[in-house]
Amino acid sequence: xxxxxxxxxxxxxxxxxxxxxxxxxxxxxxxxxxxxxxxxxxxxxxxxxxxxxxxxxxxxxxxxxxxxxxxxxxxxxxxxxxxxxxxxxxxxxxxxxxxxxxxxxxxxxxxxxxxxxxxxxxxxxxxxxxxxxxxxxxxxxxxxxxxxxxxxxxxxxxxxxxxxxxxxxxxxxxxxxxxxxxxxxxxxxxxxxxxxxxxxxxxxxxxxxxxxxxxxxxxxxxxxxxxxxxxxxxxxxxxxxxxxxxxxxxxxxxxxxxxxxxxxxxxxxx
Amino acid sequence: xxxxxxxxxxxxxxxxxxxxxxxxxxxxxxxxxxxxxxxxxxxxxxxxxxxxxxxxxxxxxxxxxxxxxxxxxxxxxxxxxxxxxxxxxxxxxxxxxxxxxxxxxxxxxxxxxxxxxxxxxxxxxxxxxxxxxxxxxxxxxxxxxxxxxxxxxxxxxxxxxxxxxxxxxxxxxxxxxxxxxxxxxxxxxxxxxxxxxxxxxxxxxxxxxxxxxxxxxxxxxxxxxxxxxxxxxxxxxxxxxxxxxxxxxxxxxxxxxxxxxxxxxxxxxxxxxxxxx
Numbered sequence: 390x391x392x393x394x395x396x397x398x399x400x401x402x403x404x405x406x407x408x409x410x411x412x413x414x415x416x417x418x419x420x421x422x423x424x425x426x427x428x429x430x431x432x433x434x435x436x437x438x439x440x441x442x443x444x445x446x447x448x449x450x451x452x453x454x455x456x457x458x459x460x461x462x463x464x465x466x467x468x469x470x471x472x473x474x475x476x477x478x479x480x481x482x483x484x485x486x487x488x489x490x491x492x493x494x495x496x497x498x499x500x501x502x503x504x505x506x507x508x509x510x511x512x513x514x515x516x517x518x519x520x521x522x523x524x525x526x527x528x529x530x531x532x533x534x535x536x537x538x539x540x541x542x543x544x545x546x547x548x549x550x551x552x553x554x555x556x557x558x559x560x561x562x563x564x565x566x567x568x569x570x571x572x573x574x575x576x577x578x579x580x581x582x583x584x585x586x587x588x589x590x591x592x593x594x595x596x597x598x599x600x601x602x603x604x605x606x607x608x609x610x611x612x613x614x615x616x617x618x619x620x621x622x623x624x625x626x627x628x629x630x631x632x633x634x635x636x637x638x639x640x641x642x643x644x645x646x647x648x649x650x651x652x653x654x655x656x657x658x659x
Numbered sequence: 660x661x662x663x664x665x666x667x668x669x670x671x672x673x674x675x676x677x678x679x680x681x682x683x684x685x686x687x688x689x690x691x692x693x694x695x696x697x698x699x700x701x702x703x704x705x706x707x708x709x710x711x712x713x714x715x716x717x718x719x720x721x722x723x724x725x726x727x728x729x730x731x732x733x734x735x736x737x738x739x740x741x742x743x744x745x746x747x748x749x750x751x752x753x754x755x756x757x758x759x760x761x762x763x764x765x766x767x768x769x770x771x772x773x774x775x776x777x778x779x780x781x782x783x784x785x786x787x788x789x790x791x792x793x794x795x796x797x798x799x800x801x802x803x804x805x806x807x808x809x810x811x812x813x814x815x816x817x818x819x820x821x822x823x824x825x826x827x828x829x830x831x832x833x834x835x836x837x838x839x840x841x842x843x844x845x846x847x848x849x850x851x852x853x854x855x856x857x858x859x860x861x862x863x864x865x866x867x868x869x870x871x872x873x874x875x876x877x878x879x880x881x882x883x884x885x886x887x888x889x890x891x892x893x894x895x896x897x898x899x900x901x902x903x904x905x906x907x908x909x910x911x912x913x914x915x916x917x918x919x920x921x922x923x924x925x926x927x928x929x930x931x932x933x934x935x936x
Contacts (some may be wrong), residue, residue: 450834470836478830484705487827490882494827501824502837506816533882534827549831 400428403557403589404449409458409615411444417456418444422615424608428556429587431580433600436610442593443479445610446559449591450476463556470502475550477543479561479593487535491526491545492517494534498549520552521545524578540571544578551582558582558590564599572599579603597624598646624649674907683793683913686801687899689808690860691869695892696815697853698874699884700846703826707871708757709746709847712764713854714866716742719767721788721858722774731788732800736807736855738767743851747844791862791914794906804856811852818845823884860899861914868918869895876925879932894924 402425410420418441426432434442447453448460451467460466463473495517500507521527526544529537537545543563550558560579564572576592580603583590594600597607601620608617609624609632616623616632623629624647629637637651674680701710720738721731746760775785787795796804815822825832825839833839854866861868877890902916909916 452834468836469834472835474834476831476834478834480830486878487703488878488882489703489827489884493882493884497820497824497827498831501820501832502835503820504817506819531882549828 400430402426403428404460404462406460407458409448409460410456411441411448411453412456413453417613419610419613419615420457422458422617424615424617426589426591426606428589429583430589430605431583431603432589432591432606432608433597433604434591434593434608434610435595435597438595440610440612442610443561445608446476446561446591446593449557449559450474472553473556475553475555475558477546477550477558477560477563479565480542480546484535488533489535490531491534491537491548492521492530494545495520495549495552498552516552517548520548523551523582524548539566540568540575543567543571543575547575547578547582554586556588558588560590560592562593562595564592564594564596569599576600576603601645601647674904678798679794679796680903680907682796682798682801683903684900686796686804686856687793687860687903688896689805690857691895691899692892693808693811693853694857694869695873695877695895696888697811697849698870698895699877699888699891700815700822700826701850701871702874702878703823703884704846706846706850707867708760710850710854710866710870712760713739713742713851714858714863715764715771716767717855717858718788718863719771719774722771722778722785725784725788726774726778730800731784732803732855732859735788735858736803736852739851739855739858740848742767743848744844747847787862788858789863790912791858791860791865793860793903793913796859800859804859807852807856811849814845815849818842822846861917865914865918868898868914868921872921872925873898876921876928879928894921898924 405425407423409422410417412418434445436442444453448455449462449467451462451469451471462471492514496513499513499516500510518527518530521530524544524547526541526548529541529545532541534542534545546563547558547560550560558579563575563579567575576599579590579592582588591608592600597604597620604620606617607620607623608615609629611629612633614632616628618628624639626637626639629639629649630651633651635651637649640648640650642648675684701707717735717739720734720736720741722734723738724731724734727734742763771785771788778784786792821832821837822842822845825837825842829839854870857866857869873894874887874891876894877887880890881887898917898920901920902913905916906913
């Protein structure tokens with residue numbers, strides 16, 4: 390089903406969904422979704438605002454139950470507090486008055502759920518430094534969280550997610566509010582982490598172009614429906630026209646960038 | 660130099676001959692420790708407004724207690740703790756609904772005024788609830804303050820790490836399966852109880868002097884939570900002790916001196932560290 394290399398074929402399936410419908414109270418967000426993702430794949434979740442991309446994460450995290458259909462994460466129903474999953478939520482702001490050094494946040498990501506008072510442990514500190522090193526942010530360890538730029542903050546959040554050695558990463562819009570160079574850096578970094586640690590990564594984004602050369606799979610959410618497959622399979626005029634139920638055209642430029650015309654208005658980074 | 664030290668020592672031992680000064684120091688010390696610690700969480704969780712609200716809800720309770728002839732401290736404690744539980748039940752987000760909290764606290768302050776006016780005794784009761792009257796604290800209230808403080812500190816130490824993590828990164832904490840709503844509720848009750856005991860020292864209207872300003876000063880001095888808590892407690896203690904000492908010799912209210920010391924330190928730290936963030 391995937392055109393990726395042979396090595397991929399023997400990787401176990403880590404997420405599978407069939408005939409999945411999700412919603413809140415009486416409102417259906419999307420329905421009839423089928424998709425599956427293997428260990429070590431880099432997956433983008435793309436679609437217009439409000440289409441239900443974050444809802445996908447809430448489902449994988451066990452914070453939301455499906456209305457219909459089944460979803461399996463690591464072969465079981467999703468559950469809260471799964472330590473195999475590292476999550477970076479979409480954050481609009483971190484208060485610039487938050488004068489706490491980054492290393493504290495990453496330490497707490499390991500021990501934050503334990504009761505009782507304790508002074509810092511050496512092991513915890515070492516793991517926190519290693520996580521920062523893995524995202525190339527050793528120099529940020531003792532900087533205040535509130536003083537970081539958007540790109541620095543995303544690195545620290547990635548380190549926070551990586552510190553517990555997860556097998557899966559869920560990154561919700563880490564690229565918004567970053568300039569083009571930082572977007573490239575971060576996508577490259579996530580790709581490195583995925584490949585070197587054999588981690589499965591889901592990344593929610595508006596614009597697929599900075600990601601496209603790294604992706605193994607795309608999950609496209611729009612118009613209450615979900616389409617998935619390799620970028621080549623999904624990002625075609627035919628598939629997206631089916632998805633939106635209105636005429637959509639996928640145009641390619643000479644450098645491999647794509648532009649989606651029709652459908653919803655906001656396909657470009659705003 | 661020796662002479663000065665000797666002088667201070669002899670006046671200190673003179674001060675502690677008075678039982679009311681002993682009581683004031685005992686209660687002031689535990690209150691400063693609690694306020695310094697919980698104050699750090701107030702800063703981290705941006706709950707300064709809720710802090711003020713609990714104080715004013717406590718005012719209605721204290722005034723009601725005066726009217727009924729019960730100890731004002733009991734009224735203070737039960738009203739603000741009930742308020743804490745109320746906000747906790749309404750949910751985490753409720754603590755940030757400024758308009759609703761504002762409406763409730765205005766009403767509570769109004770109720771307090773009614774109770775005070777119905778009470779035909781001394782107007783000084785209202786004055787001391789609003790501005791603090793630590794010098795008049797009774798032995799029974801010192802004991803009560805001690806017991807409540809011990810309970811607050813025990814719970815705070817128990818939930819320290821989850822509280823810190825959930826305050827910094829609520830969404831990730833929730834995804835990790837932590838009970839963030841419960842933690843928010845625990846915080847509200849801790850805050851309400853801390854406010855109730857701190858009101859005895861600085862009063863309803865000057866509650867920020869102990870519950871907010873020391874911690875606000877501390878977070879400008881260090882990026883490590885533990886150090887910030889230690890500094891916050893140190894500032895609250897210093898201000899309380901110095902305030903009590905000065906008030907012993909000068910005919911002005913203790914709460915004025917405490918507020919002035921914490922405010923002075925806050926200004927100083929802001930000026931010095933303005934460009935170093």
